[in-house]
Amino acid sequence: MQNKTFTDQLGRTIHINYPPQRIISLVPSQTELLFDLGLDEEVVGITKFCIHPKEQFKKKVKIGGTKTLSIDKIRALNPDLIIANKEENQQEQIEVLAQEFPVWISDINTLTEALKMIKQVGELVAIKTKAIQIADTIKANFDNLIPSSKPLKAAYFIWKEPFMLAGKHTFIDDMLTYCGFENVLSESRYPEIDIETLQQLQPQVILLSTEPYPFKQQHVEALKQHFPKAFIALADGEMFSWYGSRLLLSANYFKALHKSISFI
Known part of the structure; x- marks a missing residue:
């Protein structure tokens, strides 16, 4: 030693x-x-x-x-x-x-x-x-992951009551970019936000993370009434926020997530 x-x-x-x-x-x-x-x-x-x-x-x-x-x-x-x-x-x-x-x-x-x-x-x-x-x-x-199409405007929920989203200058924000999304928030870190304010930002994609708050499909359905034109889905929080060797799995997950997006 x-x-x-x-x-x-x-x-x-x-x-x-x-x-x-x-x-x-x-x-x-x-x-x-x-x-x-x-x-x-x-x-x-x-x-x-x-x-x-x-x-x-x-x-x-x-x-x-x-x-x-x-x-x-x-x-x-x-x-x-x-x-x-x-x-x-x-x-x-x-x-x-x-x-x-x-x-x-x-x-x-x-x-x-x-x-x-x-x-x-x-x-x-x-x-x-x-x-x-x-x-x-x-x-x-990750090198060839970013889609060539224009980034979709996205919102990423991490908490409920109050609603909190991942903002700029976070690891999640960087992962959203690699996933082919552009964060609709301009605030840094993890701001609280209400539905009316988010509606004004007109996200095309809304992701509800499985951690730290364990969002479920029922929360997806509840938000659909407020954002009828958006693609809303659960997101694997580990893929977006774990910055160790789990990143070995993230790129393929992001690729599949981006391909799954459909609009009503």
Whole structure:
């Protein structure tokens, strides 16, 4: 073991015993990446939302939710590396953990940043070659994905009561672009919006995400009365918002989704 220095996506410097042997992941998409890199034994703790792969989810210690971490459970696992995310984890909790353990934080709003994260994590855990292979395969899948036709105006729902949509400067917004859509919102992040305001924006496509709010077909039917000319469907939230190795599946999903669009 040796002590090595790394810089995360916030520009923070951390020092870890290299390669790390006791890793805790605080983000589902990054947890899946770690297991796809072959770190079955090294990952000792995950959140209750880190559901992929299922076999590992059943076996690993759960340390709370992404925004409701159990600091005591994390301490008991004595990690030599914690992998977190700026948006998905609470700053206050991360600051507490960073005083005691090396915490590497990602900050991802685009596919380019996701691919960089995958390669950086590969270096961080000493599995660089496989991480590069995953990133390069994802990039190749996405390279020719954007349809040549004019982008369709789209709205992407992530929450209900109140309705919240994915706006600009989000990873979901970047994925919408690759899917052949143009976000109807001009606001950044995840603004609340009412039906009347959205009607004025005249979306051609409305997608209701399966996470974080679990939209169902009944919600699709309810919106049809307000947007009779729009194509409304459920969207696999993992394909639009997971920025780890699940992106290996996203390009084909986007291609199929775009082909499925029909207008009344």
